[in-house]
Every structure is written in C-alpha cells, then in structure tokens.
Amino acid sequence: MTEFFIYSKRCFINDKFIESTLHIKNNKIHCIHSGIYKASKIPFLDYTNLIVMPGIIDAHVHINEPGRETWEGFDTATKAAAIGGVTTLIEMPLNASPVTTNIDAFKLKQEASKGKLHVNCGFYGGVIPSNKADIEGLINAGVFGIKGFLTHSGIDEFPNVSKTDLEAIAPILKQYNIPLLLHCELADDNVPEVVNPKSYHEYIQSRPQHWETNAINLALEIQKQFDIKVHIVHLSASAGIERIKQRKEKTDKLTVETCPQYLYFNAEEIPDASPIFKCAPPIREKANNDKLWTFLLDDGFNFLASDHSPAPPERKQLESGDFFKAWGGISGLQFTLPVVYSESKKRGLQIEKLISLLTKKPAEFLGIDSEKGALVAGFDADITVWDDLEELVISEDSIQHKHKATPYLNEMVFGKVIHTFVNGAHVVENSKLKNLRAGRILLKE
Ligand SMILES: [Zn+2]
Structure with a gap:
C-alpha cells in the first residue's frame, strides 16, 4: 500500500492551475487539499514549481x-510512454501478428502484454472484409473501438474495408455504442506518376488531399446513415476541416484527432531522401498545417494522439532514402508533450487547453472519464509532473522506444517530464525509470 502527498503551486484541477496537495492512497487520489497540507508519517513530495497534472x-x-516485436514491444513502448508522461495508452489492432480481428488474437495480444506493462494499456479491435462475425465478440471482450482502413493498411493481413463492409457492422456498433475509428484515405489513380522516389514533394503528391476528403465523405455518410460514433484518426488534410465542422455542429458522435507530427513539422523543411518523416497521410505544407492549427485553436479537434508507429531502421529505408519503399509511420510516443507544447507556445495555444487535449478529452472519448483524465478525489492516481520551463535537445540516449530512429531526434523542445505515477506507483522519478510493471490492462466495460 502506498500513501503520500504531492504538493504543487500548479496542480491542474477543474481545467485550471490551483495550489493544492494531492493525497494519494491505495492507488487512488484519496482527496485533494487546497494549498499546502502535511501530516506526520505520510511522505510529502514537494513539487512546488512543477506542473502536476493528470x-x-x-x-x-x-x-x-x-x-x-522486433519493431516495437510492450516493454519498450510502455517504458517510453512512462518517461514521456503517458500513463494510459490504447493499442491499435494492426501491426502485431496476428492482427486483432478476432477474439483469439485479442487474447494472444493481452497474453503478450503480461508482465510488460509499465503504464495502463487498452486495445482496439479491427474490422476487415472477412470478420463481421467477430466484431460482437471483440466488443464483449472489452475493446475500446473498432478500427478500419479505407485504403491499403501496409499490413497484408489487415485489408481495407469497403462502405458495404462498414454498413454490415454499423448496427452492431450502434447497439453497443462503440466508436468506429477510420483511417481516412481513399486511394484512386488520380495521382502523378512517380519519377524520383526520393523526392518528398512526389511522396506528398502520391497521397493527395482528395484521398482524405473522399474518405471523410464516406465516414460522414456512415455516421449519419446509422447514427453511430465515428472517429477520424490522424487528420492531415485541411481540405477536410470544413465538412467535419459542419457535421460536428449537428452531432457529437463525430470526433477527430490529429497528431504531433502534423502540428510540428512542415513539408517545406523535410529534405528529400529522408523517409524517417514518412507517415500516411503525409505531413503536408505549412499553409495546410496552419489551417490545422486554426482548427485546433478553435476547439475543432477532440484530442491529440501520437500514432506511434515504429519500424526497424532498415524498414524505414534510411539508407536508400526511398519514400515509396519505406514503412510509413512515425516513432514518437515518448515526445508528444514537449513537441506539442513547444509548438503551442509559438501558436498561442493555452497550456490549460493543451493539457485537456492530452488528458480529459481522450478520457471522454474512451469513456474512462469517471476514473481517469482528471485530478479528482476517487480517480486513479495516474499523474504526470513536468517542468514547462526546461528547454532540452532530444538526444539519442534519452529514447526509450525499441529503435532510436525518430524524426524528433536533435529537436530543441520545451518541457521535461520529471515524475510519472501510474496507479499510485512512482514509475518515473527525476526523469528515470524507477518502479516497473505498474500498468494494468484496461478493458471497456
Ligand atoms: Zn495509426
């Protein structure tokens, strides 16, 4: 049993910073005292000038x-998460083998995570053309949503679905009120021929905005037709914003996320022959990304997520520089907070709003907001403590992901995670891993 106090002048409570003392007991936030509060025999952790947040x-x-697991595994990913101040993550149904498209695979996935979780971990199930009969079982087994692709996923065992496939499972999703997460790109041949596969400009042109907007149209149709929850993952095309906005005015069942890489990098700065930056949909030009920022500042995005999708360096084609042969995915789980915070300072996103986009808002989306995502008495003691003033360079030796290859290497950023508590355990102390295996498997009730 653990019992201790955490004190700061800036505890993030009710969407603002308040001088408080959190009383942690039995893995929970037992109660919250305003101001400074001490009691004999109970350890007092003084984080006066640091931010204490969910x-x-x-x-x-x-x-x-x-x-x-040669790409990434539960041990390394959740260590990186903890060091980055992430206390809960939800794992996608693809890139493992088997893919999580039936209950046996879901059991294997949970089994594989045992003894390796340093933060809490939940899971999504996947929809492919052949698994309609498995969807209900996955939902009953506790997945947080069902994810599908509208274009080739990069993993042959996870083929994309058609509108007909989605129509077939929509009534099940409706019955259980479970979100459908869609990778919104709809491929067509209306793209220029590739001349130089090392050209980043040609890579962007190969995945144009209209692929995203056509897929978003389909997502909106499905949402409207069945009145189900639809979540658009990693929006990159600003051309999609207006139609999303319009639909969001009519329903709260449409949600949308974007990721640090689309908010931090711009195509103009990405050199040719550098597939470390390859992801799909691609990182687009500054003018596009400025519009993503306007939408973010306008409260348009429901939350931010990393889309951490690592691969071994040889798969990233770092030597050949070929964008078209390289694995598409950015490795960045550990760096979401400093990366987005640094850019937020430039763009004028209030720190209070940023924290909410990383904590309370995803908790609401996942339906875990009665125990996580806020500092409230009775909630799980999942707490991140960080220094918003510290400036640092992301160095290779700080990277906990299985592979060091990340586009964030050598970036100068603001914000350093100092302590991470997971279920009341002090997992990261003074920016170093201390207590391991404190994470739990989360299942949707
Ligand atoms: Zn993804």
Missing part, C-alpha cells in the same frame, strides 16, 4: 507485439 492518455499507439 497522466497523458494516448489513444492511438501501435505496439507490434506479438509477432513483430
């Missing part, structure tokens, strides 16, 4: 285990 909830992470 742990980050990353609702979009690819971990690759079982089957592709």
